[in-house]
Amino acid sequence: MNASVQGALRSYSDAEILGMIDEKAGVYNPKIYTDESLYKLELERIFARTWVCMGHESQIAKPGDFITAYIGEDPVVVSRQKDGSIRVFLNQCRHRGMRICRADSGNAKAFTCTYHGWAYNQGGELVSVPMEQEAFGGCLNKKEWGPKQARVDTYKGLIFANWDAEAPSLDEYLGEAKFYMDIMLDRCEGGTEAVPGIQKWVIPCNWKFAAEQFASDAYHAGTTSHLSGIMAGVPDDVDLSQVAPPTTGLNVHMSNGHGCGLFLRNPMFYMTILGPKVTEYLTAGPAYEEATRRLGKSRTDVHLCHCNIFPNLSFLAGINTVRMWQPRGPNEIEVWTFTVVDKTAPAEIKEEWSRNVSRTFSAGGVFEQDDGENWCDIQQVLKGHVAQQQKFNIEMASHTITTENPEGFPGISFAYTYGEESARGMYRYWTQIMTAPDWPSIREIKPLPVAAE
Amino acid sequence: MAWTKAFPSADLPEGEMKQFAGAAEPILICKLGGKVHAVQDTCTHDTWSLADGFLEDGIVECSLHFAKFCVRTGQVKALPACDALKVFPAKIENDFIYIDC
Structure with a gap:
């Protein structure tokens, strides 16, 4: 057994995991998408140690409001307290382990396990045990039997939770990514609100296909995958030479495994996805001016930023679809999505925004189906023994990467929309956090890419 | 027992319930068809406020273990509770709700 074995049963040594991406050769090992033992290690070393998004504060606006969510495969209750604070606790009764709350959302004074009736208050404290005196003889100390509580923090409306007491603060963990999150979350004084409802669906693919694509992959959008969807959104009277897929932009790798890419100064791309009304709202007039005052012109002229906050x-800032890829084994995810809009946007704009996100990025969205089809098809191919032995190419822009950043934006950028430094950064971080025994050693991970050294 | 002034009738909308804490024990007051009814607020099964539960068709359901009671008579309508609620006379006078407790 490897000396570093801790927790989950290990099939791979640290050296083997670290070797799963070879940046110098520009290849990586697709077993990261299919291997059961690596998946179990992901639950332990990634999902149980990093800040994971729970949803938006507006989804639990009033005391007693709750949603149920997931940290990896661990179900949790996200509950607004009387004092306005938020608690996140494991959705697991301490008696026999049944789910304490079986609803997706609601407002509750208490959560009662439906098996034997142990009941917990809004904060997750055990308040009632049936037949406590008669059956337990008054010996049960209820204070000790509440469900496990997670650390909770928020960033501009988004709620995050973390099981690990040693992990850095959310603010430190998000780091450079906040600069890009603000393009979506901080355009106006009032911030954002979530359009009611979370869409949830199941597709058979590994969570990292989705996470990596949002971190790094503009390539699919402008090459083949989404062209029919783009064509469908182009108004009839538009000259097609004016809707060339954007190539002015950045591919950005950030610390802690986060990544993003963005298109600059190309509002026509918004037009094909969000339609003329929302495009105008985002790119001209008082809302644009307020956003420019808050974010600076270089950021308000980002026309779409795709981003993944690890894990x-x-x-998609601009389009404002937010998604949580809930892992369900190496071969399946639940996609959970909701849309945020500027709180102070006119009702008509909010409606138009929501309608166009549904048209493009929802269970039936024209772009969503392209993405799901690609990820699921790769996953199916990887059932093949020979297919699993092949290495995938991840060398794009590795020969031309530079730490120079023409826009002055944070992170390590490559000044072209199509690049894979952000993907390499994410997978490199994946190998590093998977082999790091604790947060002091995770903190020592250096974000600098091999190619830039 | 004496008539105790609880709160303005306008504070209690039709079909809703409210806890009154100004008596020896918490009392659940609700308004049905313009009439007010008052019963003991603490579930007879466990220590929990029934006013925090759900009221439908004159039946209150405890949110803790789902025991049910008739708010007019105090009778048990669903297990796990076995004992009836105490009932208190209630009336509206000069736009105020009074409870005999």
């Missing part, structure tokens, strides 16, 4: 929170 599994993705968003």
